[in-house]
Amino acid sequence: MTDAQIEAQVREVLYANMIEGQNGGYTFHYTKPSPGTYPFQYFWDTCFHVYTLTALEEYDMAKKHIKSLFQLQEQDGFVGHILYWKHPFPARSTDVFQLRPKSLFRLTKPHMTALVQPPLVAEAVQRIYNRTHDTGFLKEMLPKLKAYYNWLHQNRDFEGEGLLSIISPYESGMDWKASYDPVLNFGPGRANWRLFLKVMWLEMGNFRRGYNLKRIYKQDNFIVKDVAYNTIYAQNLHALAALCAAAKDPDAATYKARAERCSDSILKYMYNPQDYAFYDLAGHNMKQLRIATATIFFPVVLNNIPVHISEAVLERHLLGQDGFHVPFPIPSLSVREPAFNPRESVYIWRGPTWVVFNWFMHRFLLRKGYKEEADGLLLSVKKLITKSGFREYYDPFTGAGHGAHSFTWSGLLLDMIKASQQKTEES
Template identity: 65%
Template sequence: MPDQEIKDRVREVLYKNMISGQRAGFSYHYTKPSPGTYPFQYFWDTCFHVFTLTALGEEDMARKHILSLFEMQQPDGFVGHMSYWKRLWPARITDLFQLRPRDLLQLYKPHMSALVQPPLAAQAVLRVYSLTRDKSFVQQLLPRLRKYYRWLARNRDFEGEGLLSIITPFESGMDWKASYDPVLGYSKGKAGPQLFWKVLQVDMHNFRKGYDLKAIYRSNKFIVKDAAFNTIYAQNLSAMAELCRLAGDEEEQYFREQADKTGKAIYKYMYDETDAAFYDLYGHDYGKLKVRTATIFFPVVLKSVPDTVCKQVLERHLLHKDGFHVPFPMPSLSVNEPAFVPNESLYIWRGPTWVVFNWFMQQFLLEKGYEQEAQALLQSVKKLVSGSGFREYYNPFTGEGHGAEEFTWSGLVVDMINKQQGAD
């Protein structure tokens, strides 16, 4: 499929899934990740939409999405991972316990979930600025962003080391991720109904505690420092420093120091020299979850990680294909892991290929001179969307599309096309 046709189809999917309106004094404008499966405004999905919209030249629409994302921000800075606007009742049983108990009494009006998601918002705002040079937009969002990132540091960096903890698998954005199995007490490898109930019990546990974060941390039922989540956090702290610089804000130095602190902590605690991989951590003692998901690569994008380490990680796993050698990279889990399943399943992120992994790694590969490898990732994604359409995820061996249809994340291919063209 020619590049322009891909872009036209991505624009069509975005507009087909776009919703706007007003309710109870709030104005909202967002894109559903898919027409039926994911009907709400999701935090990191919205940020992906900003990257896709700006790649299509839709900067005004991107602005509206970000403003909508922060419309219901709480006074303390919190922003939930789901914003319920027009449709107010949770779509799935797994969503129900992701609300604070008091919010169940307010389902008649717009509200947010009690969870967070990977904090991509600062990078999304910086992307809009990089294309529009609109400082007024930066100044408009910066107070909200400052409160949000300070909330994360205050409420999720439990140990003060610069690393954020998630309290349920759903907060990473990678539901059913295999590296969480040991924390959940699941040892059967391939996922089944028992895993579903173990994950649901985590959310029920948090719900019963009224999402009191201190109490949840003390209980230590599911306290995980995800490598991807924290890499994105570090990147966005750096983005916050840049936004503060642009706005002449005095907190620039604070965010630079926080970004450096988080980056160093990721390298110190997550990197495993023997395996040349960055692992998720669990519990109060930072135990490594030695399961090779695709996020073992993520921290290589950080400046705090030495070049020699970046090279070791890439050559061991991506370039030499140790467990990630498939026709359509990058699989969400190494093919050598017992939990690996490449086909469609309720238990996603345990084998299939997602466009977001290729999108995330492409920029780093281009920056480090791996242009051929970056081009290969792009070509793989173009084949996937040309052959199977815009699907939630794909079989890494056959390219067959699975999960939600008209799925907007796969539209990130247009940003990849633009980046590759810029590198060429």
């Protein structure tokens, strides 16, 4: 397909999945990630949609998506990872345990889950502001953003090291990520019903504790510092600091300091010099989970990571032959891991290729002068979508599409195309 054809198809998929309406005194506007599989408003999915909408120059629509995301924000700043606007029950029975017990008494009204997702929203707002220079939108959203990131800082940085913990595999956005298996006392090996039961038992435990974070942390059943989650957190604290500076808000220095603290702790605790990899951490002792998922090189995008470390990580894993060299990169798990499964499965993120990994690394590679490598990731995604359409994930060897159909995340290809075009023009 030509770039123009891709843009037309991205627009068609996004518009077909878009929802707008009113309920309970709220006006909502969002895009379903997929028509049937994922029908609700999801936190980091909304942020991905903002990137795609701004690539389409649909700025007003992007603003509506962000405003909708914060409509149910609680007074302490919390925003859940799924917003249910008109549907009283979750799409999956397993998601019931992600609600606070008190929410069960108000299912007919708009409500949220008790979980969070990767905090990509400051960068999403920054993207809109940088493209529109809409100071009114910035001033409206900035207090909400500050309250949200303050909630994360106050409630999920349990040890005061600047790193955030997740309390459920679903909070990372990578539900069945193989690096969580040791924490769940599963494996090593391919996922099966035993892993499912272990995750459900964990979810039920959080539910029984009323999502009381102090009790959950003390229990230490699943306290994980995810590499991707914290990399995104550090990036977005920098974005929040920039937004504060643009609004002449004195808190800019606070968020910049938090970003640097988080980045320093990522390097201190997550980097393994023997493996040239950044690993997730488990428990109160922050033990490295030495399983090579595709997030092992995420922190190279951070400014505080020394150049020699970034280059070593990239050369070993992303650009070299060490576990991630497949016809259609980037696989979500190294082919050398026992849990690797490239085929379609309910246990996702354990081998197949997702467009989001290519999108995330593409921006960094372009910025750092790895143009040939960036072009390779872009071309791979073009081939996947030309071959199999807009699917949730793809077989890294054959390019076959799997999972949800008309999946909006794959529309991030358009943002990759625009970024590549801009870089070419600048050169």
